[in-house]
Amino acid sequence: MKERLAYARTAVAPHRAAELRAEIDAFHAEYCAALDANDVERWPDFFSKEATYRITSRQNALLDMPVGLVYCEGLDMITDRALAVAHSQMFAPRHMLHVLGITRVLQETDRTISAQTPFILMQTLVEGPTTVHLAGIYHDHFVREGERLLIASREVVHDTEILDTALAYPV
Amino acid sequence: MYQSQAVIGITNARKNPPLAQCVWPADALNNIPDWVYTSQAIYDQEIERIFRGETWNFVALEAEIPNPGDYKRGYVGATAVVIVRAEDHTISVFENRCAHRGAEFCRASHGNTKEFVCPYHQWSYDLKGNLQGVPFKRGINKVGGMPPDFRNAEHGTRQLRVATRNGVVFATYSDKTPPLEAYMTKEIVEEFDVPFSGKKLKILGYCRNELPCNWKMYHENLKDPYHATLLHSFLVVFGLLVPGIKSIVFADKEHGRHGYMASAKPDEIYATVAADDKAEMRSFSDSLRLRDERFLDYVREFDSPWSANMMTMWPNLIVQRQMNTMGVRQIIPNGPNSMVMQWTMFGYEDDTPEMTRHRLRQGNLMGPSGFLGLEDNEALKFVQEGIRNSSTDNNVVKLDAGHQGTARNLISESCIRSLYQYYREVMDIRVAEKAA
Numbered sequence: 001m002k003e004r005l006a007y008a009r010t011a012v013a014p015h016r017a018a019e020l021r022a023e024i025d026a027f028h029a030e031y032c033a034a035l036d037a038n039d040v041e042r043w044p045d046f047f048s049k050e051a052t053y054r055i056t057s058r059q060n061a062l063l064d065m066p067v068g069l070v071y072c073e074g075l076d077m078i079t080d081r082a083l084a085v086a087h088s089q090m091f092a093p094r095h096m097l098h099v100l101g102i103t104r105v106l107q108e109t110d111r112t113i114s115a116q117t118p119f120i121l122m123q124t125l126v127e128g129p130t131t132v133h134l135a136g137i138y139h140d141h142f143v144r145e146g147e148r149l150l151i152a153s154r155e156v157v158h159d160t161e162i163l164d165t166a167l168a169y170p171v
Numbered sequence: 172m173y174q175s176q177a178v179i180g181i182t183n184a185r186k187n188p189p190l191a192q193c194v195w196p197a198d199a200l201n202n203i204p205d206w207v208y209t210s211q212a213i214y215d216q217e218i219e220r221i222f223r224g225e226t227w228n229f230v231a232l233e234a235e236i237p238n239p240g241d242y243k244r245g246y247v248g249a250t251a252v253v254i255v256r257a258e259d260h261t262i263s264v265f266e267n268r269c270a271h272r273g274a275e276f277c278r279a280s281h282g283n284t285k286e287f288v289c290p291y292h293q294w295s296y297d298l299k300g301n302l303q304g305v306p307f308k309r310g311i312n313k314v315g316g317m318p319p320d321f322r323n324a325e326h327g328t329r330q331l332r333v334a335t336r337n338g339v340v341f342a343t344y345s346d347k348t349p350p351l352e353a354y355m356t357k358e359i360v361e362e363f364d365v366p367f368s369g370k371k372l373k374i375l376g377y378c379r380n381e382l383p384c385n386w387k388m389y390h391e392n393l394k395d396p397y398h399a400t401l402l403h404s405f406l407v408v409f410g411l412l413v414p415g416i417k418s419i420v421f422a423d424k425e426h427g428r429h430g431y432m433a434s435a436k437p438d439e440i441y442a443t444v445a446a447d448d449k450a451e452m453r454s455f456s457d458s459l460r461l462r463d464e465r466f467l468d469y470v471r472e473f474d475s476p477w478s479a480n481m482m483t484m485w486p487n488l489i490v491q492r493q494m495n496t497m498g499v500r501q502i503i504p505n506g507p508n509s510m511v512m513q514w515t516m517f518g519y520e521d522d523t524p525e526m527t528r529h530r531l532r533q534g535n536l537m538g539p540s541g542f543l544g545l546e547d548n549e550a551l552k553f554v555q556e557g558i559r560n561s562s563t564d565n566n567v568v569k570l571d572a573g574h575q576g577t578a579r580n581l582i583s584e585s586c587i588r589s590l591y592q593y594y595r596e597v598m599d600i601r602v603a604e605k606a607a
Contacts, residue, residue, distance in 0.1 A: 055540065059280065060376040067376030067516045069540040071531050076462035081535070084542055088404040088459055091549040162511060163380040166548040167540040 005061055005157070010106050017105040024103050024115055024142065027149045032098040035169060041086050043170050044079045048143050048150040053078055055156040055171055058136070069167055081170065091168045096133070097122040098171075112152060113142045121171055123164070134158045134171060174381070174509050182209050182508065183560045190216060195595060196565060197603040200588050201572055205564040207591075208385035208555065213598070214507040220597055221486050222248025222504070225348045227334060227341040227355075229488035229501055230254050230264055232515060234338060234372040235281065240298065243281040246503045246513075247331065247342055248487070253277045253287070254340060257298040262335065264342040265300030265328040300328035336360075337367040339499070355484065356423040362431055362482055365475045366492050371520040375530065378514045380539040384551040386487075386504040387594075389512070392547055393483045394430055394586035396420045396578065397570055402550055405542040408459045412436075412479070415445065419477075420578035420586050427576050427589025428485035433477035436469060436494070466532055469494045493543070495526075496533035508555060514538055 010017060027046070034042040047053065054068035072078045101118035108114075116137050123133035136158035142149045156171045186209040193213060196202040206213060222228060228247045231254040235243055242255040244267065251267040267275045269289040276289040276296070286303060287296045295304040302323040310316025331342040334351040341351060352360050382389075392398065399412050406412040418434035461467065469478055472495065482490040489500040497518065503511040514537070518530045537544045558564070571583035575592060578585045595602065 056376065057378060060378075063376070065374065065376030066527065066531055067378070067534055067538075068531065069378055069538055071534055073528070073532060074463060077466065077532070077535075080461050080463055080466065083459070084405065088408065089542065090402060090404075090546045092552070161379060163378070163539045165380060165382055165539070165552055166545045168545060168549075 005058070008106065010104060012105045012108050016108065020105045020108065020113055020115070021103050023149060024105070024113070024117070024140075027142070028100055028103070028117065032100065035171075036095075036097055038095070038169070040082050040169055043082045044075060046151055047075055047078050047154075048145065048152050049075050051075055051078060051151050052153045053151070053156075053170075054154075055158065055167070057161065058157055058159050059161070061155075061157045069163075070170060085169060089168065091166060093126050094168065095124045096169050097124070097130075111143060113149070115140050115142065119171070131164065132160075133164060134160045134167065136160065136171075174505060181560075186559060186564065187211055187507075193600060195600055195602045197605045199595070199602045200575065200592070201567065201569045203566040203568060203587075203591060205558045205561075205566070208388065209507050209559060211507055214504070216598055217504070218248050218250075220599075222250070223344040224597065225343070225345045226486050227343050227348060227351055227484075228486065229339065229484065229499065230342045231262075231340040232338055232372055232374065232499065232517065233262070233335060233340060234374050234517070235515070236262070238283065240283040240285060241281075242277065242284060242287075242298075244277055244279070246501070247344070249504050249506075251275055252331065252342065253300070254342075255298045255300075261299075262333050262340055263299040264331045264333050264340070265296075266331075268328065269294055270302060270326040270328060271305075296328060300330045302327045337364065337369045338372055339363075339367055355429065356425050358421065359423055359429045359431070359482070359484065362433075362480060363484075363490065365473050365480070366490060366497055372517045373520045373522060373527075375516040375518055375527070375534075377516070378538050379511060380548065381505065381509060381511050382548055382551055383509055384555040385507055386502050386510040388551045388554060389489070389502050389510065389547075390483050390485070390590060391587050392551060393432055393481050393489065394420065394422070394590060395584065396432055396581040397584065398550070399432070400581065402546050403543050404459070405536070413448070415448070417476070418581060420581070420583065422576040422586040422589045424576065426485075426593045427586070428593045429483060430586050430590075431480050431482040433480040435476055436478040465529070466535065467494075468529065470526070470529065491537060493536055494533055495530050496537055497530070498537060508559070512539075 031046050053072040055070045056068045060067060072081055099120045103115050103117040106114045116139055118137050120132055121134040122130050124130040136156060139155040139157060141152040143152045186205055188206050188210055190212045193206050193210060196204060230245045231243055236256045239256055239258045242253055245252050245254050252264050253267050255263050257263060267277050269276050271292055271294050274289050274291045276287050293306050297303050308317050331344055334341050336351055400407050412434050416434055416437060420432045421430050423429040479493045487502045491498045491500060498514055498516040501513040503513060505511050516534055518527055536542050539548060568584040568587050571585050574585040575589040576585060
């Protein structure tokens, strides 16, 4: 992970990277639109069967610590998380807004694409201001299923050191 | 420390009274006045009498600083300290403040060093916090510099007393704090030794969040079994805690300040709840089921009747054991209306990789996104928001009225009562006289 957080040059040629970036942008647009509509039950649709998903701090990533604020192994755990958030968790109503930066395509193999995308997650509480809830980078591996990209693994590494109260929805 | 939630930073003046006006209601056991959570003067007194008083404050796990020169930044109360292992393997805790002009000389959250050097004027300190070097101490060409009677030994950092038990490090400001085990009391030591048996710990990671609530609310939350089955539908639906299962809410017999809330999960995964109890719990859902039930596997790893035990050790430590996810949480007070929670999750050095993954999966219960942790955070925020500007100013703790200390069942506030009885003594708070 230490190596992963360090700058590594892309191994993909610029033209090909631009093609893949457009494809990943389209994926993110839908992923974020579903979450920003508070439609958390659609969130698992963006993952492959064996997908892993983890949200962790930069500090943990640098120390190679494995914990996650959210830690899911496999689509079933991802689905359980979505159902729990949608149906069993008590938290104040809020709107989330993902604002993404420019995706870097790092590698492409026959099966997978690896990429990094910076994000800012804004949170608006009822009667509250809009605040930066989390800032960080998605470290992604995508696989193809027919025409679609799916997440095979997503590590959400956030710079935010002290989280404001709680993180209710997935990122 | 920073505050991210200044938006609710305005407190009604009536909720921020000076000490002289802080008089507890006459029916002291069954009431808690709002100023306990909102008065700056009360908060200041807590820092002096509690966090800098005769208490042992959790500061670190030894596994975080295994080697000589290893250090981490930490807190005692709201005061920044450094926790360091010296060459002789002893652990020192001292204030993160240069004796010269007050700068926090240690800025990294952890690391390894031979000395600490203040970035401002480069005064240097050894690993025990003693002043080592002062640049230009004799001036330049014998002009300027420190006076001849300046002694390094008189200008070290403020150093605290340190005690450890089975890999857990505590510090105290007071010379009068009794030995750690006496301070903890017998039953608390016994429960503490379940996860901390002396077996080597393996740190799995950290998280931190700011809660816009008073720091004492977190103690109360863990002395309040009433909320557990009502707020946490996850606990209930998955049978981790339901009314009627074997459980205890314990308060130490000596002061009523430490405690634990423990329960023994039945063997079946999903709870059986009596129809009458179900009707009392709006959050209960019969239809909620998991797709991945590994999450609820329970590996019996301790000789303990409890599958879950949340322990509060006054004033700032929570030892968390919920099935196989374990951690310590440090409460860092941050003004009357804010606290920072620092979570350190751990397992053991001899865990198999599969056991580590199991702990990580179960870690989804805890932390600021945890199925349980999230809800406590949100609830406590609602409480602080509710009390800050309201015209009424009292909290009612009448469940199981008249009883103090260890609870007789889950629908009780007796441990909250014993905590505040103790608190009033330490804080020297007057109780109003009963009307004739």
